Amino acid sequence: MSAPSQAILEIRRLSKTYHTGKISVPVLYDIDLKINKGEFVSIMGPSGCGKSTLMNLIGCLDRPTAGSIHINGTDISSLSDAGLAAVRNKNIGFVFQTFNLLPRINAEENVEIPLVYSGVSRPVRRKKSLSALESMGVLKRADHKPNEISGGERQRVAIARAIVNSPSVILADEPTGNLDSKSGLEVMKIFEGLNSKGVTILMVTHDQNIAAWGGRLVRMFDGRIIEDSEIRK
Amino acid sequence: MNFFDSVLMAVRSIFANRLRSALTMLGVVIGIASVIILVAIGEAAKVYVVAQVESWGIGPNVIQINPGKDQMDVSAMMNSKLRMSDALLIKEKSPSIDETLPIIMGGAKARYGKKEHSVSQVWGVTDNYQKIFNHKLTSGKFFVKGDVDGRRSVCVLGTTVARKLFGNFDPIGERIKLTGRKFVVLGVFEEKGKMLNFDMDDVVVIPITSAMSLFDTKGVVEIDVAAKSRELVPKAVKEIHAVLGRRLSKDDYQVTTQEGMMNMLNNIVGLLTSVIGGIAAISLIVGSIGIMNIMLVSVTERTKEIGIRKAVGARKIDVFSQFLIESVVISFFGGLLGIVLGLAGTFLIMYVIKLEMVVVVWALTLAVTVSAFIGVISGVYPAMRAVNLDPIEALRYE
Numbered sequence: 001m002s003a004p005s006q007a008i009l010e011i012r013r014l015s016k017t018y019h020t021g022k023i024s025v026p027v028l029y030d031i032d033l034k035i036n037k038g039e040f041v042s043i044m045g046p047s048g049c050g051k052s053t054l055m056n057l058i059g060c061l062d063r064p065t066a067g068s069i070h071i072n073g074t075d076i077s078s079l080s081d082a083g084l085a086a087v088r089n090k091n092i093g094f095v096f097q098t099f100n101l102l103p104r105i106n107a108e109e110n111v112e113i114p115l116v117y118s119g120v121s122r123p124v125r126r127k128k129s130l131s132a133l134e135s136m137g138v139l140k141r142a143d144h145k146p147n148e149i150s151g152g153e154r155q156r157v158a159i160a161r162a163i164v165n166s167p168s169v170i171l172a173d174e175p176t177g178n179l180d181s182k183s184g185l186e187v188m189k190i191f192e193g194l195n196s197k198g199v200t201i202l203m204v205t206h207d208q209n210i211a212a213w214g215g216r217l218v219r220m221f222d223g224r225i226i227e228d229s230e231i232r233k
Numbered sequence: 234m235n236f237f238d239s240v241l242m243a244v245r246s247i248f249a250n251r252l253r254s255a256l257t258m259l260g261v262v263i264g265i266a267s268v269i270i271l272v273a274i275g276e277a278a279k280v281y282v283v284a285q286v287e288s289w290g291i292g293p294n295v296i297q298i299n300p301g302k303d304q305m306d307v308s309a310m311m312n313s314k315l316r317m318s319d320a321l322l323i324k325e326k327s328p329s330i331d332e333t334l335p336i337i338m339g340g341a342k343a344r345y346g347k348k349e350h351s352v353s354q355v356w357g358v359t360d361n362y363q364k365i366f367n368h369k370l371t372s373g374k375f376f377v378k379g380d381v382d383g384r385r386s387v388c389v390l391g392t393t394v395a396r397k398l399f400g401n402f403d404p405i406g407e408r409i410k411l412t413g414r415k416f417v418v419l420g421v422f423e424e425k426g427k428m429l430n431f432d433m434d435d436v437v438v439i440p441i442t443s444a445m446s447l448f449d450t451k452g453v454v455e456i457d458v459a460a461k462s463r464e465l466v467p468k469a470v471k472e473i474h475a476v477l478g479r480r481l482s483k484d485d486y487q488v489t490t491q492e493g494m495m496n497m498l499n500n501i502v503g504l505l506t507s508v509i510g511g512i513a514a515i516s517l518i519v520g521s522i523g524i525m526n527i528m529l530v531s532v533t534e535r536t537k538e539i540g541i542r543k544a545v546g547a548r549k550i551d552v553f554s555q556f557l558i559e560s561v562v563i564s565f566f567g568g569l570l571g572i573v574l575g576l577a578g579t580f581l582i583m584y585v586i587k588l589e590m591v592v593v594v595w596a597l598t599l600a601v602t603v604s605a606f607i608g609v610i611s612g613v614y615p616a617m618r619a620v621n622l623d624p625i626e627a628l629r630y631e
Binding site (some may be wrong): 056059061062079081082085086087088094095098101102104105113114116117118119122161165 | 235238243246249519537539540541542543544545546547548549550551624625
């Protein structure tokens with residue numbers, strides 16, 4: 001294992017409880033997890049085990065009830081809303097099951113959005129966006145709107161958006177869930193390629209075969225991590 | 234995210250829903266357009282009155298006496314108790330008064346040979362007409378005291394009447410018929426043009442004594458009185474009341490000074506202003522509610538978009554400004570459209586009523602400011618809603 005200084009993500013005694021009216025619903029208990037730079041971690045577990053909640057907490061979309069999350073050495077639980085937004089913008093790249101591209105603008109403009117919020121100038125945005133699309137093999141789709149391209153291409157555009165700001169970690173939530181097996185395979189090859197270049201990936205999936213693309217498997221059950229092991233290839 | 238990007242994004246989003254955006258703008262468009270038109274009409278009316286006074290040479294020392302207790306008293310106009318002798322008596326008894334001009338008005342059919350023309354205004358006046366009105370002649374001469382005293386059938390023609398009856402011929406010395414009676418043409422007036430769609434040159438001026446028998450009336454519809462100076466106007470008014478009060482009751486006549494005329498005009502313009510201003514205000518409020526409503530719909534519709542934007546790093550201020558700017562842009566466009574429509578409307582109205590178009594810069598500035606302000610007011614609440622959406626919920630929204 002790598003040295004602690006290389007930990008890109010360090011989670012300590014993390015718990016999350018949702019309060020709906022008078023009822024408290026605990027979702028995560030005392031999670032400890034450390035992910036080093038360059039790792040490709042698959043998270044598996046049945047529905048409702050808390051893996052999406054964990055992803056949302058790591059993705060700074062939600063705040064923990066207790067415990068801490070350090071991303072690149074920064075404790076995100078102490079950050080303001082604007083600070084969290086900045087972390088999402090610069091350190092996190094989301095890849096969703098349903099792609100979540102904006103339907104009214106073309107692929108190139110979709111990829112530009114994170115750069116818009118980092119205050120990058122227009123010409124630089126365009127250059128970076130096109131280069132990200134090129135690296136995903138969808139440069140020829142730059143001027144197409146999401147509904148004009150295939151599911152696999154959409155997910156590749158979405159990955160381009162996730163990597164365009166060179167984040168510390170990519171959070172992928174069932175990235176192949178809405179794709180046919182061929183497109184799914186292509187997407188996984190892209191993840192593999194990104195990971196080989198040193199990109200850290202954290203992926204949630206139901207699919208054992210998809211999970212096997214990672215180098216480490218974390219299993220969750222009822223809000224706890226029940227297994228954390230290396231995947232042998 | 235910089236301001237230019239935000240505005241561009243807003244414009245694109247507005248163009249993505251063209252019809253809806255246009256309908257949303259309508260309230261603001263109508264409100265702003267009516268403000269522009271109203272202000273322009275008011276200003277044009279003031280300019281008109283000043284121009285009118287100047288062109289007729291009616292100085293600030295001129296006082297008008299009319300029958301009836303106010304301008305709305307039409308029956309008093311028909312059965313005027315004012316007489317020519319009143320005018321003469323006022324002039325004789327009042328030290329502050331220079332001239333008095335009694336006027337009798339009517340319409341008549343004018344004929345010359347086979348040519349016929351219905352004259353809209355036949356004025357019976359005394360020989361001092363031109364001392365009060367700046368109504369010059371291009372040819373011939375005006376009638377004199379002897380013509381008035383001798384009830385002579387002489388006349389001076391406005392250019393419209395001269396043209397209709399004589400074409401390019403010189404009418405001086407010719408005889409025309411007014412309602413069957415022969416009149417000798419002494420002169421032709423200078424052209425005055427049209428004002429408020431009324432042809433100022435469709436006029437024939439004859440001695441007041443001849444007008445009395447032509448129209449079979451002794452009722453004078455107006456006596457114009459020139460005080461010796463502007464300062465003497467209040468004194469002159471008192472003297473008029475002193476003379477007329479002896480013979481007539483208070484309801485039989487009214488005295489209007491130039492100042493009074495201006496006040497009356499300002500009252501009318503003021504009333505118009507408050508009525509249309511009220512309509513404009515209501516329209517702007519309705520427009521504002523419309524924008525807010527659409528912005529709320531837009532926030533709901535774009536819940537997922539908001540979630541995505543938050544996920545990739547939009548701060549609260551980014552989301553807030555996105556929706557606020559969109560609202561301001563809609564309203565601002567509405568304002569600009571309203572200005573265009575308002576100016577076009579003003580141009581049309583001014584064209585129809587033949588008044589000089591006045592562009593009031595402060596009204597345009599105000600319109601732009603108000604429309605932007607409405608955008609802000611209508612946008613704040615929907616933008617707050619967008620800001621407070623939970624990104625996780627928003628991403629799940631379908």
